[in-house]
Amino acid sequence: MNAYQIIVCGSIVPDPLQTLEPVAGAAGPALKNEMMLPAILDPWAGHALFEAGNLAKNAPGSKVWLVSLSPKAKLQQVMMTVAQKVPFELVALDGPASGFTEASEVAAALAGAIQTIPGLDKSRLLVFGGWESASRGAGVTMQMVGEHLGIADQFQGVDQLTVNPDGSLEILERIEGGKHQVSKCDGPPALLGWATGNLPEPKNNPQVGMANMRVVMPSLQKAKPVKLAGEGLTFAGVTLPKQLRTTRIVKDKSPAEIAQEIVQWIKK
Amino acid sequence: METILLLAHVETDGLLAKSARESLFAASALHTAIPGSNLFVALVGENVQAAADSIAACPAIKYFGATGAEFGQSRYATDAAAATALCKAAQATLVIAPATSRWNRVLSGVAQRLGGRVDSHVTGIAQIGGKPTVNRWYYRQRMEAVLGRTQRPWFMLVDPGSQPACDCGAGKAAVELVPVNLADVSRRTTVVGIREPKASAQTIRPDSPLLFVTGAGWTKKQADGQTHVPEAEKLILDFLNVTRASLGSSKSLVDLGGEGQAVLPFLSHLNQIGQTGATPRHAKGLSTCCHGEEPHTVGWRFIGERRAISLDPNCGWARGKADVLYVADAFAVISSVNALLAANP
Numbered sequence: 001m002n003a004y005q006i007i008v009c010g011s012i013v014p015d016p017l018q019t020l021e022p023v024a025g026a027a028g029p030a031l032k033n034e035m036m037l038p039a040i041l042d043p044w045a046g047h048a049l050f051e052a053g054n055l056a057k058n059a060p061g062s063k064v065w066l067v068s069l070s071p072k073a074k075l076q077q078v079m080m081t082v083a084q085k086v087p088f089e090l091v092a093l094d095g096p097a098s099g100f101t102e103a104s105e106v107a108a109a110l111a112g113a114i115q116t117i118p119g120l121d122k123s124r125l126l127v128f129g130g131w132e133s134a135s136r137g138a139g140v141t142m143q144m145v146g147e148h149l150g151i152a153d154q155f156q157g158v159d160q161l162t163v164n165p166d167g168s169l170e171i172l173e174r175i176e177g178g179k180h181q182v183s184k185c186d187g188p189p190a191l192l193g194w195a196t197g198n199l200p201e202p203k204n205n206p207q208v209g210m211a212n213m214r215v216v217m218p219s220l221q222k223a224k225p226v227k228l229a230g231e232g233l234t235f236a237g238v239t240l241p242k243q244l245r246t247t248r249i250v251k252d253k254s255p256a257e258i259a260q261e262i263v264q265w266i267k268k
Numbered sequence: 269m270e271t272i273l274l275l276a277h278v279e280t281d282g283l284l285a286k287s288a289r290e291s292l293f294a295a296s297a298l299h300t301a302i303p304g305s306n307l308f309v310a311l312v313g314e315n316v317q318a319a320a321d322s323i324a325a326c327p328a329i330k331y332f333g334a335t336g337a338e339f340g341q342s343r344y345a346t347d348a349a350a351a352t353a354l355c356k357a358a359q360a361t362l363v364i365a366p367a368t369s370r371w372n373r374v375l376s377g378v379a380q381r382l383g384g385r386v387d388s389h390v391t392g393i394a395q396i397g398g399k400p401t402v403n404r405w406y407y408r409q410r411m412e413a414v415l416g417r418t419q420r421p422w423f424m425l426v427d428p429g430s431q432p433a434c435d436c437g438a439g440k441a442a443v444e445l446v447p448v449n450l451a452d453v454s455r456r457t458t459v460v461g462i463r464e465p466k467a468s469a470q471t472i473r474p475d476s477p478l479l480f481v482t483g484a485g486w487t488k489k490q491a492d493g494q495t496h497v498p499e500a501e502k503l504i505l506d507f508l509n510v511t512r513a514s515l516g517s518s519k520s521l522v523d524l525g526g527e528g529q530a531v532l533p534f535l536s537h538l539n540q541i542g543q544t545g546a547t548p549r550h551a552k553g554l555s556t557c558c559h560g561e562e563p564h565t566v567g568w569r570f571i572g573e574r575r576a577i578s579l580d581p582n583c584g585w586a587r588g589k590a591d592v593l594y595v596a597d598a599f600a601v602i603s604s605v606n607a608l609l610a611a612n613p
Binding site for chain 1: 344368370372379380386388389405407417418419453456457458460462470471474478537540544554569573574575581586588589590591593597600601603604608
């Protein structure tokens with residue numbers, strides 16, 4: 001199998017178990033106590049990173065970069081865990097990871113960072129990322145990164161990548177109704193926005209972590225600051241939904257009685 | 269003056285999907301709300317005439333088409349070229365499109381090419397002071413924003429199921445075919461086919477009125493101290509067969525397979541709802557053996573009526589999220605439900 005240069009784009013998001021509350025900030029909406037919230041690597045970006053690590057392991061000579069636009073102090077915390085999963089080199093950009101940032105500006109920053117990676121060979125380039133984030137949740141950033149890089153073979157909602165013996169790529173993308181579209185691409189360069197893939201989360205490997213952190217820390221120290229202006233974007237409001245429903249608790253009925261009630265409800 | 273463009277692709281039968289008609293409804297409503305605006309329609313596909321004719325009675329005053337065998341396939345390179353050419357031909361300032369997997373893949377790239385902006389997962393389009401606004405959710409359906417933009421073209425990908433479908437009638441539409449220069453378009457990708465479970469094994473049914481959510485409790489030890497996975501499998505599949513419900517699952521149940529634990533073999537990540545899964549739209553939802561936040565808040569955001577079966581009366585995730593919480597053994601209840609429905613379908 002040929003060697004690949006695999007670049008994974010991924011940012012950090014608040015731990016999904018946290019309660020999130022929007023607040024109006026000077027530069028637009030933000031999350032209350034955003035910098036205090038524990039963070040994780042964005043889940044779908046995580047799947048992309050694990051798939052990249054697995055592909056690199058099976059294609060000797062391959063290398064994985066993780067390009068991340070995040071507040072570097074928070075990113076450093078997240079790297080303590082993520083760096084133990086798979087070998088990669090971090091390219092850090094110091095900027096907001098808020099869901100309210102403008103995707104096109106984020107894409108421009110990520111593409112700019114990718115283009116500065118020394119020795120980048122487009123003929124071996126695979127750009128990975130999550131197909132959506134858990135913050136903006138738009139699924140639009142990766143395509144724009146691809147456009148900046150001139151990559152016209154793009155796939156979103158990817159669950160499987162297979163490298164054929166002739167070097168071509170077979171890709172399964174999620175489409176409507178629980179189906180997958182199967183596409184064949186001649187080879188790199190290509191951009192893949194990953195859904196969940198097929199791999200479990202790798203176990204922490206302290207040796208991988210130590211090797212990664214030797215590069216992670218210098219990368220964080222020299223992380224280029226990025227300002228996202230959100231030009232032309234205005235939020236008229238950000239509100240929490242009315243979440244609470246009045247729940248009727250039914251605990252004194254037999255299974256048969258409950259079943260009768262459920263059947264009536266289903267048929268209603 | 270805004271030029272509103274409904275941008276849709278035709279299906280394999282040459283017609284428009286319901287999601288395209290929903291976007292047309294949103295586009296028509298915005299056209300009505302913004303005086304002086306124009307409404308155009310642009311279609312992509314191998315042949316678009318039948319699709320254009322099917323909505324010929326809508327308020328659109330012009331129809332554009334990008335046609336040819338290359339556009340019969342859902343592929344980034346050709347779709348991006350076609351959508352770019354159509355938006356340029358229409359000189360669109362607002363592009364409203366259904367958030368199908370095909371358009372989700374490509375339209376943000378097209379916005380980038382045209383120097384525009386894009387918002388996806390749009391659940392509402394309105395206007396404030398004559399300027400368009402969209403509603404969309406952030407942080408996986410945890411908060412809803414209303415936003416506006418000054419840049420044009422502004423692409424709005426409308427979530428399927430969030431709008432009524434346009435019921436405008438058929439007629440004869442004059443479609444202006446727009447040439448797409450494919451000389452410089454990558455042809456390195458070929459769509460090989462569609463992979464789907466056998467009809468009998470297909471458990472994801474977006475059009476079903478009912479979502480049935482299974483949690484990890486189905487595979488855990490029951491009152492007798494034993495697991496009953498084969499029994500759970502039969503109960504769930506029987507329920508799906510008699511109700512034709514769509515099957516959703518919590519992340520924990522889907523992930524069990526990767527952890528070497530007993531699994532329900534018909535579940536995959538495609539069934540997963542919640543943080544790293546889908547947020548489907550169904551009129552009703554019934555959750556069973558779920559004890560997490562994900563299925564009950566994120567995954568259930570767009571479910572109308574919600575009921576849950578759980579052994580825990582104090583389940584903090586079901587209380588306040590479900591309309592009814594049945595404190596009972598899901599094995600016993602679903603078994604009775606199946607028997608009742610089988611006797612009186």
